[in-house]
Amino acid sequence: MDLHEGSSAPGSGYRLIRPAMGTRNVLVPARSRQAALAGISLITRSKAVALLAQWGLYYAVAMLGPRFLPGERVTWEPPGGAARWSALAGRLGKFDALALYERPQASRTGLAAVLLHRGRPVGFLKLREEPGELDREHRAMVALAGARPETFRLPRVLGRGEAEGWHWMVMEPMPPRPAAPARRIVLPRLVADIQRCLEPLLPRPHDAPAHWRPMHGDLTPWNLRRCGPGLPWLIDWEDAAWAPPGADQVYYAVTSAAALGRRSVSPPEPGHVEAARFWLERLAARSGDDHDAPLTARLVAELRARISPALSR
Structure with missing residues (x-):
């Protein structure tokens, strides 16, 4: 009509x-x-x-x-x-x-x-x-x-x-063909690129700790997609904000583990413990009745598993 x-x-x-x-x-x-x-x-x-x-x-x-x-x-x-x-x-x-x-x-x-x-x-x-x-x-x-x-x-x-x-x-729309999660990415380089690009222009909250850096805020395998040749597409920037330096890297790691079974074999970096705690606070505010509540529960488990080795050292 x-x-x-x-x-x-x-x-x-x-x-x-x-x-x-x-x-x-x-x-x-x-x-x-x-x-x-x-x-x-x-x-x-x-x-x-x-x-x-x-x-x-x-x-x-x-x-x-x-x-x-x-x-x-x-x-x-x-x-x-x-x-x-x-x-x-x-x-x-x-x-x-x-x-x-x-x-x-x-x-x-x-x-x-x-x-x-x-x-x-x-x-x-x-x-x-x-x-x-x-x-x-x-x-x-x-x-x-x-x-x-x-x-x-x-x-x-x-x-x-x-x-x-x-x-x-x-x-701008992505190409009209199925897109897959980007593989073989150098995650630290990608995160550094996000921080470099956003830092001069993303307004910094007055109460943000001095060492915090900009983050994408929803860096996941389903938002970093490869659709044909060239660089992968990184979409959904509505949660871009300031956070602990390892926030994007930790969130990508735990969402990959929870959704795809991709677990990191290296121990978490010291700064990633702060990022894990940051995300635990964020996830606690999500509704337990939403469609993705089971995923949220898996993310919480992955984050706690990352914090535990640091506490035992």
Whole structure:
């Protein structure tokens, strides 16, 4: 259904498919093969078997078309109603389809979507009711774009604004193909690059200890993705902040261990004990009823295991 005259942006009654894969929080458009492939690429899989299954689904749709995509057929209703969505859509540029990423955590509102025009991705939309997350991410991404990181790439910001009470940001979309966690990375070099780029431009809180450094804040295998040749993409900068120097390195290590079984064989560095305690405090504030509560419990166990050897020395 068109939202307003002169626009072909999808609105109330838009038909999508919820593929029977992973957490089922991705909704794929079925009007064209190319658009469906872009939607399938939104599914975030990290383990090798799950990635193979995603690629199998991708190639099946590429050959047979979206009508063969297994999953629930659903009707999407715009957030906040058709009129509110219409006013927002008019600010986002020209698009005629979208693939939706619903946040699986009940405690985190908002949505994300790949905006498509004639089947091709033209932007990645983040939509929030409160501006805080997008303000932090926008500030970090603008700073990083000027700093020219050497170990990763990130999307360009295409637009940022507010309409009808919604806060939004549109970024450059990643290539429309399944992405895998980046392997064989030199993690200390990557973390140093993040700190180098953010330090001159990320506002430092007045109460931050003098030795703290900037961090990405959500450095995980599912946010550091390789999608074709070149540097890996590092996405989701909304938690960029100041923290103990080892915060990003520790969080990447424990999320890799909890989600993928990749455990470090080297003992933790002295500064990483402070970072582990930092993350334990952060994780304690997360809801125990969210979709990712089991992952949070595994992260806590990994962090405590990292602290224990240091306490016994």
